[in-house]
Amino acid sequence: MHISINPWVWLGVFFTFSVLSFLYKDNPFYKLAEHVTVGVSIGYGMVIIWHNALIPRFYMPVFQEGKLILIIPAILGLMMILRIVPKYSWLSRYAICFSVGGGAGLAIPRSMQASVLRQLEATMLDLGFTTTQGINNIVIFVGVLAVLIYFFFSKEHKGVFGGIAKLGIWFLMVGFGATFGYTVMARLSLFIGRVLFVLQDFLGINLAG
């Protein structure tokens, strides 16, 4: 065991335990870690936005390539900042409407393509009882139909319709359970990552043997 002499590793371990201390109860160490995260994230964001967006997307095109049309979105952006001035906050609507309107226009065909047509296409596969894939395709087809019927509230869930809707609940329950299990394991692997950091990077324990 060789305890690290790297002050950065010590800092990492200190913040790891500060956050874990929340499992006991809310305390100043957790609050410190929380506020440090917010501060560091803001500072990180500033630097990244400056280098990855402001310089290549605005400064260079406008001041070096002479693409003056980009001054229009800059003006819209400045109007957005006016949101903090109550008298002129309505001017921010121009920028918001530009972004939201365009985004909504893009979303209509793209959502139809990606979330509806592609998904329907992927559901309507070869159905059959002779192969495992064919049986799985039947389960998926029936499941999608049942879930859709469950979410159709314009007709009362009674009789055959109600029965299919109930089947939809079964599929949803299995889906939620699977998602829950998957999320728990993903979070546990993050926890294992933190434990490994303390054991290997800080305490210098070689787990590989």
Added chain:
Amino acid sequence: MLWKKQIPLAITFIMGLILGIQYFVPSSTSDWVFDEYRTWGIIIGLFGSVLAYISFYRAHGMRIKKKAPAWPFSVVAIAMSLAMAFVGFAFGREENTVFMNMYTYILVPIEGTMFSLLAFYISSAAYRAFRARSAQATALLVAAVIVMLGRVPLGEQISFWHKLWPALPTFTDIANWILNVPNMAAKRGMGLGIGLGIMMLSLKIVLGIERSYMGSGE
């Protein structure tokens, strides 16, 4: 009214129409419209992030000024943001710089541990919520347990029946089947509903029926 409401709504409508149509008209002009919209959006977003920074400093500044409870932590938040920005601009952001070390040894451990905390909380929440009160709740519980077991080597090792009769699936096989078949069906059913919902909401925004994004007031 014209400048504060009708012109912004007209901008929404025109932008929605242009960006909606460009998808169906594959041409170099359509590509140009899409690329320009994206670039303009990034530039507007840049100024939007400035607004976020102003809000951050204003909110924490007010807490310090009013000596609100736990105000020293606001000093920490402001100091850390300025320190991070300073080292990033002054010393660069290459490997082994102070900026990257602050990212690797402060931000990554805190965020990683915060996300891992959720494992403890959702597990304890599940203990209380996942009682097998009905057959459907039992299905949820069983699916969760199988997927959890199927994701770790232990699941493979305790699948003793697989050793007796290799044709039978292990926990890993069952977990994969649950994730790829019934879970996929449930997700796809929900996804279809969400997709149709996004389309309807977008249409309402473009047509000016949905206006909540504009905020309240004049």
